[in-house]
Amino acid sequence: MSGLSLIGLKKVFEKGTPNAKLALDQVNLEVASGDFITVLGSNGAGKSTLFNAILGKFRLDRGKIILDGEDITRLKDYKRAYNIGCLYQNPLRGTAPNMTIEENLALAYTRKARKSFFAVNKKDSEYFRSLLRELDLGLEDRMKTQMGLLSGGQRQAASLLMATIAEPKLLLLDEHTAALDPATAEKVLDLTKKIIAKRQLTCLMITHNMQSALALGNRTIVMDSGRIVLDVSGAEREQLTVPQLLQRFRENAGKELSADRMLLG
Amino acid sequence: MNILSLLISALSQGMIYAPMALGVYIAFRILNTPDLTIDGSFVAGMCVCAVVTIAGHPYLALLCGMAVGALAGLLTGLMQTQLRINPILSGILTMTGLYTINFMVLGGQSNLYLQRTAVNSAGAETQVASDTLYKTFRAFLVELTGNKRLDNNLSVLIITAVIVAVVAAVLAVFFHTRTGMAIRATGDNEEMVRSSSINADRSRIFGIMLSNALVAFSGALLCEQQRYADLNFGNGMLVVGLASVIIGQVFFGKRSVTLGIISAVVGSLIYRIILQAAYKIDMPSYAVKLLSAVIVVIALTLPLLKRLVTERRANREEETEA
Numbered sequence: 001m002s003g004l005s006l007i008g009l010k011k012v013f014e015k016g017t018p019n020a021k022l023a024l025d026q027v028n029l030e031v032a033s034g035d036f037i038t039v040l041g042s043n044g045a046g047k048s049t050l051f052n053a054i055l056g057k058f059r060l061d062r063g064k065i066i067l068d069g070e071d072i073t074r075l076k077d078y079k080r081a082y083n084i085g086c087l088y089q090n091p092l093r094g095t096a097p098n099m100t101i102e103e104n105l106a107l108a109y110t111r112k113a114r115k116s117f118f119a120v121n122k123k124d125s126e127y128f129r130s131l132l133r134e135l136d137l138g139l140e141d142r143m144k145t146q147m148g149l150l151s152g153g154q155r156q157a158a159s160l161l162m163a164t165i166a167e168p169k170l171l172l173l174d175e176h177t178a179a180l181d182p183a184t185a186e187k188v189l190d191l192t193k194k195i196i197a198k199r200q201l202t203c204l205m206i207t208h209n210m211q212s213a214l215a216l217g218n219r220t221i222v223m224d225s226g227r228i229v230l231d232v233s234g235a236e237r238e239q240l241t242v243p244q245l246l247q248r249f250r251e252n253a254g255k256e257l258s259a260d261r262m263l264l265g
Numbered sequence: 266m267n268i269l270s271l272l273i274s275a276l277s278q279g280m281i282y283a284p285m286a287l288g289v290y291i292a293f294r295i296l297n298t299p300d301l302t303i304d305g306s307f308v309a310g311m312c313v314c315a316v317v318t319i320a321g322h323p324y325l326a327l328l329c330g331m332a333v334g335a336l337a338g339l340l341t342g343l344m345q346t347q348l349r350i351n352p353i354l355s356g357i358l359t360m361t362g363l364y365t366i367n368f369m370v371l372g373g374q375s376n377l378y379l380q381r382t383a384v385n386s387a388g389a390e391t392q393v394a395s396d397t398l399y400k401t402f403r404a405f406l407v408e409l410t411g412n413k414r415l416d417n418n419l420s421v422l423i424i425t426a427v428i429v430a431v432v433a434a435v436l437a438v439f440f441h442t443r444t445g446m447a448i449r450a451t452g453d454n455e456e457m458v459r460s461s462s463i464n465a466d467r468s469r470i471f472g473i474m475l476s477n478a479l480v481a482f483s484g485a486l487l488c489e490q491q492r493y494a495d496l497n498f499g500n501g502m503l504v505v506g507l508a509s510v511i512i513g514q515v516f517f518g519k520r521s522v523t524l525g526i527i528s529a530v531v532g533s534l535i536y537r538i539i540l541q542a543a544y545k546i547d548m549p550s551y552a553v554k555l556l557s558a559v560i561v562v563i564a565l566t567l568p569l570l571k572r573l574v575t576e577r578r579a580n581r582e583e584e585t586e587a
């Protein structure tokens with residue numbers, strides 16, 4: 001069975017202290033290969049924690065994670081990264097500032113690259129150049145430029161390439177456009193759609209824009225207090241409007257989907 | 266001594282300490298992590314080299330010195346990555362532990378001369394100087410040139426420069442291989458390295474081992490050149506290394522790793538020239554450490570001063586505009 005299965009994930013942070021926090025509460029999710037799922041939920045709902053669980057950033061209290069038929073629950077984070085690409089809100093997290101664009105890409109490609117003595121070599125560089133050209137940001141002519149000299153949007157676009165360069169079985173996007181200005185955010189989102197479509201990636205994307213959560217991908221889940229409280233796809237989702245989504249959330253979670261950071265439009 | 270021979274003496278010392286500066290460069294600039302193992306591994310390199318040299322293997326002694334440095338680095342690296350001990354403390358722990366080991370290696374004394382006891386033709390015991398890399402090379406040069414009064418420092422400078430050139434070239438190439446680039450990236454953004462499915466802990470440990478192997482190699486070279494090992498020679502070595510790296514940066518900036526490697530070597534040379542000049546104006550030798558510390562403090566304060574000056578200038582311009 002390909003795709004991703006999350007079975008009964010549970011995580012309590014600072015267990016046994018007065019600050020104990022139930023961050024994941026019996027999360028079950030079946031992601032089919034090729035799914036593009038958008039993830040909604042108010043601040044502190046456990047969205048990032050869910051991603052970190054999949055990425056192996058901490059040990060789960062309970063539950064199992066199966067990626068493409070392989071149980072990865074106990075696998076170290078860097079070993080999971082062989083098949084999982086991820087992108088965070090902060091564009092600085094995904095790239096090494098004092099290394100060149102080319103070196104950054106070469107590093108990200110290491111896991112799938114053919115063996116070579118030098119990390120940067122002609123053949124790979126040609127491939128990187130063609131990938132950069134598709135970004136349409138002029139980065140293909142600046143491959144020897146240090147990553148730290150690029151703007152946030154450029155760095156996020158480069159991070160996107162790095163996260164997908166090794167053809168991951170799963171791509172996790174955690175509000176990866178939230179720190180960018182609106183025009184740049186749109187550009188990066190367009191690139192994201194393009195790359196996901198081209199590589200037919202299985203993807204989970206956290207966003208706080210409800211409109212685009214419903215418009216993008218083929219399925220939307222909403223989290224609250226560490227649980228998945230809403231899961232819509234197919235025809236049902238195509239009909240769904242934002243007010244209806246809010247209504248459904250209210251029924252399931254027994255409270256309002258807090259709109260503090262959520263954009264309705 | 267005339268100026269030229271003073272210069273040759275300074276350069277020969279600079280070359281001997283150059284691998285140490287390279288080690289400090291790898292720890293502080295490439296891995297971006299302060300490592301205090303360095304003081305200990307320098308002496309460890311010295312001590313192990315002394316013992317093996319006295320046993321009659323001067324070349325093997327250099328390699329053994331290097332290996333013990335790598336081992337010290339391995340311990341610090343394991344403490345940092347597996348036991349999650351703070352990097353500075355990890356280094357201090359290894360350094361402190363090494364003091365005992367070094368003492369034992371020297372056979373329970375605080376210094377050891379590179380000589381062994383032999384019985385001369387008259388049947389009396391005498392001390393015979395052990396063969397060293399430098400002794401052998403000088404003999405070779407003397408034979409080659411026929412100049413029996415050849416400046417000893419010149420011969421030290423020549424052979425050490427060759428060794429350092431090879432070491433620097435190997436490092437420059439290494440840091441462009443996949444393993445080497447992963448070490449650089451680990452110092453730059455460790456999270457990104459893990460996200461790229463590379464074992465960042467292993468990269469870090471390997472980097473610390475390489476750094477301390479180079480430092481210990483310096484200690485070994487110095488041991489063979491000055492013909493003794495001393496338990497307390499390492500105190501403040503880290504500051505000397507930092508001073509060299511920072512001086513080098515003044516000339517080469519912080520651009521590429523290859524330039525960084527060259528600048529650490531050049532920094533080590535210039536540092537020794539500065540010291541030599543200070544001795545020339547009768548600075549006592551015990552003032553060396555204070556001088557090194559002052560150089561590092563000044564160099565580290567420069568960026569702050571620069572910023573203050575620019576800010577003040579900007580403020581003044583704003584005022585005049587208003």
Ligand SMILES: Nc1ncnc2c1ncn2[C@@H]1O[C@H](COP(=O)(O)OP(=O)(O)O)[C@@H](O)[C@H]1O
Pocket residue numbers: 013014021022023041042043044045046047048049050
């Ligand atoms: N490493 C951690 N230690 C303790 N608490 C954490 C940790 N990570 C997340 N939490 C808590 O878990 C809850 C869910 O956080 P998170 O998954 O970041 O929410 P979000 O849905 O906004 O991404 C929050 O209450 C947060 O404070």
Ligand SMILES: [Mg+2]
Pocket residue numbers: 047048049
């Ligand atoms: Mg979050």
